[in-house]
Amino acid sequence: MLLTVDVGNTNMEFGIFRGEKLIGSFRLKTDVNRTSDEIGLYLCEYFQRFGLELGAVKDTVIGSVVPPIMYTLSRAIIKYVGKAPLIIDDGLDPRLPYVSDEGGERLGPDRAVADIAAIAKYGAPVIVLDFGTATTVDALSPEGVYLGGCITAGVRVSIDGLFQKTALLPHIELAKPDTVLGITATGQIQAGAVLGYIGSIEYLIRRTKEEMGYPEIKVVATGGLARMVADNTDLIDVVDSQLVLDGLRIIYEREQAAEERKCL
Incomplete structure (x- = not known):
């Protein structure tokens, strides 16, 4: 095991x-x-x-x-x-190739691992979204090369920041309301936070597809809020809750195979 x-x-x-x-x-x-x-x-x-x-x-x-x-x-x-x-x-080493070495920076291990798994499981080109504490978007070319991405605050982080700066607003459950025009404070916060968040994700996906030049590219999502967002947009094709775990396994298996080839 x-x-x-x-x-x-x-x-x-x-x-x-x-x-x-x-x-x-x-x-x-x-x-x-x-x-x-x-x-x-x-x-x-x-x-x-x-x-x-x-x-x-x-x-x-x-x-x-x-x-x-x-x-x-x-x-x-x-x-x-x-x-x-x-x-x-x-x-x-996850061995994810980069289109540019500008700044010498590399993706965090979680993103690199998720990208490797998405390529292996769903093919490339592909867009990978991770809905964690932060929300990240990664773009991978048909050759499996990392082209770039973006980072934004996760919806829970955004809401927590709102509560910290306001004395009267209530803490709320992360749930999608039926309308943008809420009557209660809870409904209005849910509309702004959840619907606004989904809208921003849709915009980032559309812009990523446009900049990549692949309008029909597959979009794969993982992370705690992936299902909530995917259930309320048609721009996410696959929700894979074990994407990062699979990526860790895939990288390990590739490393083991490489070591075995060295011994031949």
Whole structure:
């Protein structure tokens, strides 16, 4: 089995693969104050609950955008799984080609991994959206080359910022209202935040297609709010909740295959 860990700003998602099949997954809040034992015991509890053997885990692959938690997480994997994890961008290269090296910057591990998975699963050219704490849009050419993208605040971040700056507005559930013209404060906030957010995403998708020159390009979405947005627009073709976990697996398998070829 392969254990994959996608460490985001809000949650850590653990995925267990047997071959290409995801046979289990669970989430923990990303908390830099957790101890390695806390993480390890959660891991043990999940495996025990579903009749899985930690000793059957061959390797662990981690993609993280939260550096402060990596030492604790790595120690937990070493102590409870018995193997040092492989880490994206720290010894494990996703090998995503870029159209430009301007500034020498590279995508965060989560985006690079999602892009690799989208190309492998759905082909290229493709547009990849990730609805996490931040919302990102990535464009990939027919050759699988990263062309560029954009980042905007996630809808929850935007709403939380609104609450922090206003004393009387209520906290709301993230739900799509039936109309833009709300009567209650809750309805009006939902209209502005949720419908406005969906509208902005539609604009970004249209502009991305226009700039790429592929009006019929496939659009793949992942992340916590992907389903809510996709259910209310016809511009998203696929919602894939395990895109990043699959990407971690795909990168690992490619690395293993490359190592085997070196030994021949």
